[in-house]
Amino acid sequence: MNNNRIKVFLILLISFLFNPAAFSQVKLLIPMENTQTDHLKAYGIAYRHLLGNKEVDWLLNYRGGSFMFGYSAKLQEECNAKGVYYELLEGTQTAQVYAEAKDDKNNMDVVRLEKVARIAVYVPPNALPWDDAVQLVLEYAEIPYDKLWDEEVLSGKLKGYDWLHLHHEDFTGQFGKFFATYGSAPWYLNQQKINEDMAAKLG
Template identity: 55%
Template sequence: MKLWIDFIYLSRYPFFRNMSKRLYISLAFVLLLALEATANQVLVPMDDAQKNHLKAYGVAYWVLQHQQEVDWLLNYRGGSFGFGQTDLFEEELRARGVSYTLLTDAQYSRLLEEIADPDVNMDVMKLEKVPMIAVYSPKTHQPWDDAVTLVLNYAEIPYDHVFDEEVLAKKLPRYDWLHLHHEDFTGQYGKSGRRHGEWLMSQQMESEGVARRYGYEKVSQMKLGVVKEIKAFVAGGGFMFAMCSATDTYDIALAANGVDIVDELYDGDGVDPEAQQKLDFSQSLAFKDFEVYLGPYSHEFSSIDNERRERGLYEENDFFSLFTFSAKWDQIPSMLTQNHEKTIRGFMGQTTAFKKQHVKSAATVMGATEEAGEVRYLNGSIGNGTWTFYGGHDPEDYWHMPGEEPTDLALHPNSPGYRLILNNILFPAAKKKKPKT
């Protein structure tokens, strides 16, 4: 553009006025070609050409922080990103080791025309808002790490920590996105029993103190209050993402509203002998018709989780498939399943996978192991908001156990399992489109 402005300015001088018309037009044409060849757009490919998929999400977030819209090119080369070129953006891409290509305006326009073709399963989703992110996590030390926190740190995406007090103090509306990981919302401390005695005692002291301050007699009642606040946050337009035991225990707590399902070991009194009959599945988000397990030492909370002995799957053959959605019609699941691979290596957790028969029909299944009759990745909505449940604990550590060293994501910069987490983090940045009818 500067070349053209300079040409117009110089054309006022006598040298240009005395130039032959043919030469003048030729020079103008050359300058127009030079202008068209100027690289004004950045394309960040997200297929196998990308050296660091996880850092690429962080760059997209960082560009949004600099008041620049980002095009999320759904189903184009693995869900690539496009945005206007600046020297600052290029410096950041190089510093983070993210692969990119420069395009002229004309090239980028042709790319957008290709995506807009009604016969191709692609679309452009405008990212225009910087999502405010909160991670729900205990203040005290935990014997396990958190995959979402790990990938947020690696991708250099900022977030705040919140826990029960912040939720009960109604601070969630200041955020767009809330992550829940490896939490037990039933008030049974992950059914840890005596396996993590020191941690259990610290958690009980912390949780009982919060319960007293907010007028609850039991931790299970306080956790139910937290669950209801989170549900209201989602219904009001928030986005909730949960992994591992934060998925099924969240729904169990909703279904067991007012029913004592917590053993004496954890709250000082016994369970309601009619607890199963009193569950209200109309209150849960994702799951239905499950049996709640009342034993204090059972590693499982309910029949929702497809237990290891039932699955017939082991590390060498544990995979799940991502489903393909229409980018032009089903933007939400399309965004949440963007990836350079469609077959994802499975991974264990206290809650690993969801039995298909317990998933509500209103939920959208986005990833599953059909032969095992299990769902690994699903999404749904309530009110104006959206939720996603993702089974398992760490996408790059199949048997991740408490006390082990955190996964070093520098060794897994192209992890398709971790990409699913980052898809969810960018989702709230999208400009919502009107539903097509």
């Protein structure tokens, strides 16, 4: 038996001695490598799980950065409904996964996620949803987020968020790259007016 196998065996033995109940608990693993049928929906499931004040273990570099959940019938039903691939693991299987993920030789780690990031997108009210790939991803994954624009930023609401997405914004006051081609188009003129009105309002 080589040193690596001995180390895995000892981790399993210690896990059993100090937490024998863990070997009888079923876990739900959502792998994130090529076996996953819907990666974006999988991220959404993990996010909403955290919203319910439940913890998720993020297995960094293990099968694409998988998520390990405590099993519940509701969670399994949600995976089935969203078309997300998952695997149910018994106690010994779970311990083996954690042992592999925590082995220093594998360049992996386990991160316990306990709270969600509060997400906002900086976007004007007239922006169309297909203008921003990030909004499309969040909508598809069913991850809740708020939309902020200049008034919200200047009123200090940014401090209420952990993550803000900016869609290639130009804060220099210059016309955008579409001006030469679409400068006289109704949609561009409307966008220009909205920005100028907001600038005048905020001084």
